[in-house]
Amino acid sequence: MTASAFARFGVSCAAQPRGAGRQTPGLAKPRQVGRGATSNNGTALADLAQENGAVNGAVNGVQNEGVAQIAVNGSSAEKGATISRINYIPRSRWPKGIPPVMGAHLMPSGEVAPVSTSKGAGLGGIPHKFFYPDEKDNYSVLQFGSPAAVGSGLASYVQEASAAAIKERGAFTLVLSGGSLFKALSPLIGLPGLDLSKWHVFFVDERNVPHSSPDSNFKGANEVLLSKVAIPREQIYAIKEHLPVKEAATEYAGQLLRLEETVLPRNAEGLPVFDVILLGLGPDGHVASLFPNRSQLAATDAWVLPVENSPKPPPERITFSLPLINSAKQIGLVAMGEGKAEIVQRVLEVQSLPGALPAQLVRPTAGSLTWFLDVASAQNLSMHKWESSKDFPRST
Structure with missing residues (x-):
């Protein structure tokens, strides 16, 4: 004393x-x-x-x-x-506990800091809404010499998957994204050996606009590819026009639900299993209409989700959920051109916080993921170091 x-x-x-x-x-x-x-x-x-x-x-x-x-x-x-x-x-001197103002528990504003309600590590907390799936050795990165070579590689990839699916159950399901992907698939036009009558084509995301709108993925795919191949029109599944976006998402999920399992099988979790999903890569790392740190990226209770405030126009869209994408047998992720070089390097070589780069959350649960890159989009990668445990995963 x-x-x-x-x-x-x-x-x-x-x-x-x-x-x-x-x-x-x-x-x-x-x-x-x-x-x-x-x-x-x-x-x-x-x-x-x-x-x-x-x-x-x-x-x-x-x-x-x-x-x-x-x-x-x-x-x-x-x-x-x-x-x-x-x-x-x-x-x-404080029978009810030390006052919160003791020990400099004041915020910069001068307000008393809120008292913690934590019950301890791992007790009663709110889990992070984004998560990385378990790591699996089921991906590959292919680099081609030119965009045209990427298109030829994609066509062969789809052709092989189509033949295998039709032989297995008599149907093939292909899911398309938007952007330059339709042009990249143009080598499919006139490709021999394709039984297009057994094809079923879907859209991993779509803008909630009329089919005649220049923003419509259906319009872009139809003009460049679908109108030039012999896929039955009733086997091309477009968004229903003139619906509120939430109803449009529900209606599109209904289209999937109505298909027989000989066309669209289900996995043990009850999710549809598409044969091939082809994705583009946005400059911010988004895929489909799953944008960084948005709630749709963390959704696990729906197949198709409404998007009401897309960071890029048009604001209203529908999109496949991440669990539905990751249930596919094969996923092809396509990125071409010098403008994609920075984001390709970040996604493949820099581990971000979960949710910051949606493309990093594309990890098939039972299928495989294949990246299709040209020389320009792959120019920042250090592939020769990928086998070095000292150099990767990179953190800078």
């Missing part, structure tokens, strides 16, 4: 008598209380010590170095009296 602590009770302090016990390093020099000292309310110090000792279990007669010596009943060490050493634990 320090001199200032004794002073609270009106107790005077005298110098430590010669020959007292050795001082413990780091503790204040022990002091002896003068005889007959009383508190300011008339209670003898010994009684006060006993009272507090009874409350706190702190009274003891054990010699303890570095603890203040208290003279009881006027006796002193110099007269050979027994010295009681007391570890005094004062009662809290």
Whole structure:
């Protein structure tokens, strides 16, 4: 107990008598209380010590170095009296807990910081809404010499998948994204050996606009590809026009639900399993209409989701959910041109926070993922170092 602590009770302090016990390093020099000292309310110090000792279990007669010596009943060490050493634990001045303003718990605004409601690590917390699926060795990265070579590679990829699916169950399901992907698939036009009568074509995302709109993925695919191949029109599944976006998403999911499992099988979780889903890569790392850190990216309870506030126009869209995409047998992710070089390098070589780069969450649960790149989009990659555990995964 320090001199200032004794002073609270009106107790005077005298110098430590010669020959007292050795001082413990780091503790204040022990002091002896003068005889007959009383508190300011008339209670003898010994009684006060006993009272507090009874409350706190702190009274003891054990010699303890570095603890203040208290003279009881006027006796002193110099007269050979027994010295009681007391570890005094004062009662809290805050019976309801330390006020939040203590300990600098103030925010820069001057407001009192909110009191934590945490129950402890892993108890009662809210889990992060984005997550990385389990790592699987089921992906490959293909680099081609030109965009035309990428198109030829894509056509062969689709052709092989089509043949395998039709042989297995008599149908092939292909899911398209938008953008430059339709042009890349033009080598499919006139490709021999394709049984197009067994094809079923879907859209991984679509803008909630009329089919005649220049923003329509259906219009873009039809002009460049679908109108030039012999796929039955009723086996091309477009968004229903002129519906509110939430109803449009529900209606498109209904189109999938109505298909026989010989056309669109289900996995153990009840999710449709498409044969091939082809995705583009946005400059911010988005795929389909799953944009960075948006709620749709974390959705797990629907096949098709409405998007009401897309960061790029038009604002209303529908999109496959991430679990539905990852249930596919094969996923092809296509990125071409110098403008995609930076985002390709970030997605493939820099591990981001979950949700920051949606393309990093494309990890098929039971299928495979294949990247299709040209020289320009792959120019920032360090593929020759990928096998080095020292260099990868990169964090810069």
